[in-house]
Amino acid sequence: MVGALALCAALGCGRPAPPPPRFLQVDIENSPTSTDPRFATDAISSRINELVFDSLVRVDRHGRFVGQLAESFERPDETHIVFHLKRGIRFSNGREMTARDVKYTYDTTINPSSMSPKRGGFAELKSIEAPDDRTIVMTTYRPYAPAMEMAMLEIVEEGTPLPRKSAAPAPAGTGPFRMVRYARDDSAWLERNPYRPFAPDAPMGIVFKIVPDPTVRALELAEGICDLAENNIEPEVLPYLISVPDLEVNESSGTTYQYLGLNFRNPLLRDPRIRRAIAYAIDRKAIAASYLRGTARVASGMLAPENWAYDGKVATYDYDPERARRLLEEAGFHADARGRRDIRFVYKTTPEGGRLAETIQAMLLRVGIEVEIRSNEWATFYGDIQKGNFDLMSSRWIGINDPNHYYLVFDSSMTPPRGLNRGAYSNPEMDSLLEQGATTIDPEQRRRIYARVQELAAEDLPYISLWWIQNVVVMNRAVRNFTPYPNGSLRSLAEVKLADDRARGTSR
Amino acid sequence: MIRYFLRRLGALVPVAIGVATLTFAMIHLVPGDPVVAMLGETAAPADIAEMRTRLGLDRPIAEQYTAFLTGLLKGDLGESISYRKSVSSLIAERFPATIELTMAGMLVGVLIAFPLGIVSGMKPGGAADVGAMGFAILGISIPHIYLGPLLMIVFSLDLRWLPLTGRGGLSHLVLPALTLGTALAAVIARMLRQSLISVRDSDYMRTAVSKGMSPAAALIRHGLRNAMTSVVTLLGLQTGALLTGALITEVIFSWPGIGRLLIGAIGARDYPLVEGCVLTFALTYVVVNMATDLLYAIVDPRVRLE
Numbered sequence: 001m002v003g004a005l006a007l008c009a010a011l012g013c014g015r016p017a018p019p020p021p022r023f024l025q026v027d028i029e030n031s032p033t034s035t036d037p038r039f040a041t042d043a044i045s046s047r048i049n050e051l052v053f054d055s056l057v058r059v060d061r062h063g064r065f066v067g068q069l070a071e072s073f074e075r076p077d078e079t080h081i082v083f084h085l086k087r088g089i090r091f092s093n094g095r096e097m098t099a100r101d102v103k104y105t106y107d108t109t110i111n112p113s114s115m116s117p118k119r120g121g122f123a124e125l126k127s128i129e130a131p132d133d134r135t136i137v138m139t140t141y142r143p144y145a146p147a148m149e150m151a152m153l154e155i156v157e158e159g160t161p162l163p164r165k166s167a168a169p170a171p172a173g174t175g176p177f178r179m180v181r182y183a184r185d186d187s188a189w190l191e192r193n194p195y196r197p198f199a200p201d202a203p204m205g206i207v208f209k210i211v212p213d214p215t216v217r218a219l220e221l222a223e224g225i226c227d228l229a230e231n232n233i234e235p236e237v238l239p240y241l242i243s244v245p246d247l248e249v250n251e252s253s254g255t256t257y258q259y260l261g262l263n264f265r266n267p268l269l270r271d272p273r274i275r276r277a278i279a280y281a282i283d284r285k286a287i288a289a290s291y292l293r294g295t296a297r298v299a300s301g302m303l304a305p306e307n308w309a310y311d312g313k314v315a316t317y318d319y320d321p322e323r324a325r326r327l328l329e330e331a332g333f334h335a336d337a338r339g340r341r342d343i344r345f346v347y348k349t350t351p352e353g354g355r356l357a358e359t360i361q362a363m364l365l366r367v368g369i370e371v372e373i374r375s376n377e378w379a380t381f382y383g384d385i386q387k388g389n390f391d392l393m394s395s396r397w398i399g400i401n402d403p404n405h406y407y408l409v410f411d412s413s414m415t416p417p418r419g420l421n422r423g424a425y426s427n428p429e430m431d432s433l434l435e436q437g438a439t440t441i442d443p444e445q446r447r448r449i450y451a452r453v454q455e456l457a458a459e460d461l462p463y464i465s466l467w468w469i470q471n472v473v474v475m476n477r478a479v480r481n482f483t484p485y486p487n488g489s490l491r492s493l494a495e496v497k498l499a500d501d502r503a504r505g506t507s508r
Numbered sequence: 509m510i511r512y513f514l515r516r517l518g519a520l521v522p523v524a525i526g527v528a529t530l531t532f533a534m535i536h537l538v539p540g541d542p543v544v545a546m547l548g549e550t551a552a553p554a555d556i557a558e559m560r561t562r563l564g565l566d567r568p569i570a571e572q573y574t575a576f577l578t579g580l581l582k583g584d585l586g587e588s589i590s591y592r593k594s595v596s597s598l599i600a601e602r603f604p605a606t607i608e609l610t611m612a613g614m615l616v617g618v619l620i621a622f623p624l625g626i627v628s629g630m631k632p633g634g635a636a637d638v639g640a641m642g643f644a645i646l647g648i649s650i651p652h653i654y655l656g657p658l659l660m661i662v663f664s665l666d667l668r669w670l671p672l673t674g675r676g677g678l679s680h681l682v683l684p685a686l687t688l689g690t691a692l693a694a695v696i697a698r699m700l701r702q703s704l705i706s707v708r709d710s711d712y713m714r715t716a717v718s719k720g721m722s723p724a725a726a727l728i729r730h731g732l733r734n735a736m737t738s739v740v741t742l743l744g745l746q747t748g749a750l751l752t753g754a755l756i757t758e759v760i761f762s763w764p765g766i767g768r769l770l771i772g773a774i775g776a777r778d779y780p781l782v783e784g785c786v787l788t789f790a791l792t793y794v795v796v797n798m799a800t801d802l803l804y805a806i807v808d809p810r811v812r813l814e
Contacts, residue, residue: 030772031772033590112554112555112558115555115558115559115562117546117547117551119551119552119555120551120552120555123552183764184591185762185768185769186674211673211762212759212762212768213656213657213759213762215657216657216660216672216673216761219657219660219661219664219672220672220673222665223664223665223672225672377774377775379538379539379540379545379774379775379776380538380539380540382540382544382545383538383539383540383541386541386544387539389539417544417553417556418553
């Protein structure tokens with residue numbers, strides 16, 4: 001058998017053709033759901049679309065809005081935002097971008113016939129107007145603080161039809177790259193936008209290769225086939241990849257938030273003593289250090305320290321099993337001879353979250369709480385949590401930017417299907433704060449409101465905060481200048497440089 | 509033979525309807541919603557309702573089933589919810605890759621199994637037998653998800669002979685086929701060994717040897733032909749295992765076949781695509797087994813198909 005394989009290699013069955021010289025290969029775990037920014041909602045589509053399209057504004061590394069297509073912007077009153085567009089920006093087909101393109105993109109997205117999954121995000125947008133070629137006026141129905149988030153829709157050219165087939169390459173954009181090929185479940189090829197300047201030692205293009213198996217992604221990195229992978233390498237293979245001389249592992253603060261959600265429909269979980277007991281019983285530091293091999297920071301709430309509205313002065317529930325036992329005793333749940341109490345919860349998770357679930361199960365058992373884990377593939381898990389069919393569940397939020405996210409997940413009116421308050425948490429003070437937070441424009445006032453929101457969320461514990469997951473980028477040393485964004489954006493790929501040997505493709 | 513063939517072909521229709529019905533019931537019973545998967549968590553309820561109507565998901569389940577079955581009988585598998593393309597065209601795009609992998613897996617299985625089975629069957633209990641059967645047990649025991657990366661490490665990473673992933677030339681096929689075919693090789697080798705041992709002491713074998721043929725030649729010329737019937741049966745039955753093995757192998761090797769299509773479709777609750785893929789797998793299995801029956805008549809003249 002080995003002889004046959006050697007023969008095959010010797011006869012030139014051939015190694016795969018690498019991407020062309022000066023192309024980067026980035027491995028991703030699954031296909032983008034849409035290459036049209038008016039429809040794409042998943043993280044992978046966003047990562048690619050950010051390189052092909054521009055939006056009026058973007059979030060910088062500190063979570064602040066900065067102009068991208070907009071030269072400047074202002075809020076003349078509480079319901080209007082005016083954007084002044086840059087001149088000379090061209091789509092990858094050479095046409096100059098104007099305010100008409102911006103208006104067209106918004107109109108076609110918001111139009112009910114588009115059936116875009118992004119429509120829900122524009123519920124507060126009353127109108128978008130283009131009084132001239134360089135100005136866009138956005139009007140909201142009421143004073144709406146997170147309105148700037150609506151300015152992050154990526155812009156397509158006027159007349160771009162709505163996508164009929166999800167596997168079509170992306171339409172023309174004004175971003176640093178253009179998509180030249182897309183084969184679902186295989187790869188997406190980007191080439192430089194000829195109308196955007198770039199450094200001579202910058203890559204000419206990027207191949208996003210879809211590699212669903214995590215071990216194979218690690219092997220492709222080690223082999224030098226893949227140049228970069230972000231947040232999709234399992235922590236246990238990192239020590240191996242660190243030992244590969246050609247590779248560099250870069251860890252930086254990330255904002256992805258992992259939590260344990262509690263269902264307030266369960267009468268036991270309505271008792272704050274039981275919720276706090278669970279929080280005290282979980283040794284988050286130990287899990288982050290061992291299971292996650294240090295690739296996470298223990299979280300105090302949904303907003304990471306990088307967010308402008310972050311407030312860390314909240315109850316943090318450091319590991320204290322003794323205190324957890326005392327709280328359970330106070331709640332009337334006494335331990336039997338084996339240390340068990342008459343409390344049993346169903347913990348819903350996906351197969352990927354199975355090990356974390358088992359760790360938490362073991363920790364809760366130490367204080368006498370029994371947990372039954374039910375692990376299902378994602379769609380079933382998701383169906384269950386949407387229906388409120390769980391006691392405990394673990395999930396994560398990726399890319400939280402505006403603190404108004406609290407409204408979607410903790411406002412009492414936002415239980416599914418309307419919103420994301422899956423645990424049916426309800427507190428009138430929280431509702432009132434979240435309403436104020438959404439309609440107060442002054443940033444300093446908003447910061448104070450959300451400081452109290454964070455404090456209240458930590459007291460009430462609709463979520464037990466686990467950790468913020470670090471951004472882990474594994475890349476070939478030939479790739480220079482890559483600086484990760486806390487939200488996992490890959491925009492920096494437009495500015496990377498390639499070492500000379502890699503540029504000529506000799507390192508493969 | 510032709511009558512037999514037509515009768516078996518006719519039996520495909522109820523099998524297809526049965527499989528289609530079971531798949532329809534199962535995918536609709538499990539929790540999860542294709543519309544939410546499409547429109548996202550924050551979609552407006554009105555949009556969700558509108559999309560349900562567009563996709564026909566607001567109709568009573570019996571009506572959806574009747575429409576699905578009527579389409580199926582006309583050869584129309586419907587349109588994929590997530591790809592917005594006809595299911596038939598998606599399957600036509602991906603099926604060759606899966607068939608290529610499955611056939612290669614079968615070929616690898618047979619190529620490894622025959623020498624092992626013959627060596628073992630010729631001298632049971634000998635060193636070669638022990639070694640070959642040890643290999644067979646190892647082959648059955650190693651799951652694809654482990655064997656695939658192991659082969660990659662050795663042949664792609666260390667020896668740098670073969671590519672890691674993807675579909676391309678022959679070189680791309682070698683490692684996925686080995687991953688898929690090893691377990692099959694192990695099963696066939698054991699079966700072949702057993703068959704050869706059982707025919708070794710037969711009268712016709714003794715006669716062949718007494719006429720001057722060497723025991724080894726008699727075993728290969730006469731014994732092997734008799735053992736073939738059971739091997740062919742096993743190959744047909746193992747098609748199912750190969751096809752399900754291809755699901756995992758396709759994911760490991762980023763092989764663009766129906767397996768990956770099906771796994772994605774289940775995640776997205778893409779009902780028409782799941783139904784189309786499962787039906788394709790089921791019909792492939794039935795057709796291969798029908799072909800196996802026809803092969804009996806060729807390998808064993810005593811068998812008549814009526």
